[in-house]
Amino acid sequence: MPGSIQSLERAAAILRLLAGGERQLALSDVAVTLGLAKGTVHGILRTLQQEGFVEQDPETGRYQLGAELLRLGNSYLDVHELRARSLMWADDLARVSGESVRIGVLHQGGVLVVHHVFRPDDSRQVLEVGAMRPLHATALGKVLLAFDPVAHGELDEELKSFTRRTLTDRAALERECGLIRERGWAGEREEAVEGVAGLAAPIRDRRGTPMGAVGIGGAVERLTERGEFPARLVAAVREASRSISRDLGAALF
Structure with missing residues (x-):
């Protein structure tokens, strides 16, 4: 099994020290406390500063935690809260629709599934x-x-093609996104996997910002009727999205 990476361990130790001690620390304070050479600490602090994890006071030269850590922390809390608020409503949606339910969030150019109900x-x-x-x-x-x-x-x-139905033309995708905004929900029929269809609606936070999406997925024969999504399934997905959003503090939409 590979060992730990020493430079990362030291960077983590510095961040913990800045988080747990005084609001700002001098380079020498960090070096002495952690028992490291000043040159080593300076190099790590400079890298952390470039990435936004550490900030340096221009007048005193002392270091403190940076705004990027706050952004990452808020992102973690947002996803954690989203999942926690979704549990009951996702279970209800699975029961009402008879299909599997997924909660997804934007992550590294794709959708990360953070909750799944069978x-x-x-x-x-x-x-x-x-x-x-x-x-x-x-x-x-x-x-x-x-x-x-x-x-x-x-x-x-x-845009990668997964099936013959995948939208790979950006103009066509933009037109569909416009339609989705108008009606408040999205559907896909065998665009990612042959024989599988999906329905989804947005989840918003207290600021009205899209925080993720909730949807159902299953065999295209069950989710569609004569090539269309049944009104009852669309209504169930939209009601779940509104309920989760309300729990997150969003206004009615």
Whole structure:
């Protein structure tokens, strides 16, 4: 089994020291406390500063934690709260729809599944928490593209084709995103996986910002009727999205 990386251990030790001690510390204070050479500490602090994890006071030269750590911490708390608020509503959606339910968030140019409720039958299923799904070929992803401006910047330059139905033309994808914004939900039929369809709607936080998406997925024969999504399934997904959003402090939408 590979050993730990010493430079990362030292960087972590410095961050913990800055978090737990005085608000600002001098280079010499950090070096003495951790028993490290000043040159070593200076190099690590400079790297952490470049990445936004540490800031240096221009007048005193002392160091403190940077804003990037706050952003990462808030991101973790947001996802944790999203999952916690979604548990009951996701279970209800699985029961009402009879299909599996997934909660997804934008992550590294794709959709990260942070919660998954199995279809309520006796079939064998695989837990997908932690799985990544494409933005342009899934209902969850298209919801994020339609409602979250950040998602557009993370979309791959060349859209990968997964099936013959995958949207790989950006203009066509933009038109669909416009339609999704108008109706408030997204659907996909066999765009990511042959024989599988999906429905999803946005989840918003107290600021009205898109925080993620909730959706159902299953066999295209069950989720569609004459090629269309039944109104009852659309209503169930939208009600789940509104309920989770309300729990997160969002206004009615």
